[in-house]
Amino acid sequence: MTRLEFFFDCGSPWTYLAFDQIEDVATEAGAELVWRPILVGGVFNEVNREVYEARANPNPRRARYHAKDLQDWARLYGLEIGWPTVFPVNSVKAMRGALVAQDASCLPAYARAVFECYWGADGDISQDDVIADVAAGVGLDRADFLEGISKPAIKERLRANTQELVDRGGFGSPTIFVAGDDMFFGNDRLPLVRAALARHV
Numbered sequence: 001m002t003r004l005e006f007f008f009d010c011g012s013p014w015t016y017l018a019f020d021q022i023e024d025v026a027t028e029a030g031a032e033l034v035w036r037p038i039l040v041g042g043v044f045n046e047v048n049r050e051v052y053e054a055r056a057n058p059n060p061r062r063a064r065y066h067a068k069d070l071q072d073w074a075r076l077y078g079l080e081i082g083w084p085t086v087f088p089v090n091s092v093k094a095m096r097g098a099l100v101a102q103d104a105s106c107l108p109a110y111a112r113a114v115f116e117c118y119w120g121a122d123g124d125i126s127q128d129d130v131i132a133d134v135a136a137g138v139g140l141d142r143a144d145f146l147e148g149i150s151k152p153a154i155k156e157r158l159r160a161n162t163q164e165l166v167d168r169g170g171f172g173s174p175t176i177f178v179a180g181d182d183m184f185f186g187n188d189r190l191p192l193v194r195a196a197l198a199r200h201v
Contacts, residue, residue, distance in 0.1 A: 002200040004031040005177040007165045009040035011091040013081050015174040016115040017073050017187040025190060027072065029197035035107050039091065041172040042162040046169040073187060081119045081140065090126040091116065093149050095129055099157050100148035101140065109138040121184035
């Protein structure tokens with residue numbers, strides 16, 4: 001079975017788009033989908049600081065097209081994606097929470113709820129009460145969840161995932177690996193991911 005790794009941070013709308021499709025991509029190919037939560041800010045800080053310059057001094061033409069492009073993709077996938085009041089958001093608690101959810105075997109449901117909260121309902125996922133509500137909505141105990149995201153082992157796993165992505169050549173979210181070393185970046189590369197998986201059947 002071909003390994004399909006999905007490195008992701010819920011603070012990216014393009015990641016929300018790819019997340020919405022990646023399970024179907026894996027199922028169609030008979031691939032093993034491996035969820036890899038990361039902190040994309042840690043990736044940017046180490047290898048892609050140009051992102052901050054682009055945010056501080058956006059090209060207005062590119063920005064207008066960027067907004068249109070995002071809505072075109074959202075419409076295609078049947079998603080509601082708005083622009084959050086708090087952006088960029090500190091997603092560290094949400095992404096630690098993804099590891100807590102992974103240990104509880106509910107990561108996909110949790111991640112979708114986080115995406116919907118932030119990109120759909122304009123919830124500030126950096127806040128304990130907001131992210132605990134999301135966790136409770138997928139069946140996790142609020143108190144256990146908040147305790148879990150503060151545990152050193154969870155913090156270290158998130159750091160390790162983030163560093164692994166950097167070490168393997170990644171520079172943002174979503175980053176997808178097929179069969180270990182075939183890397184793809186971004187929602188719009190999913191057709192190429194499908195083609196790569198087909199080569200490994």
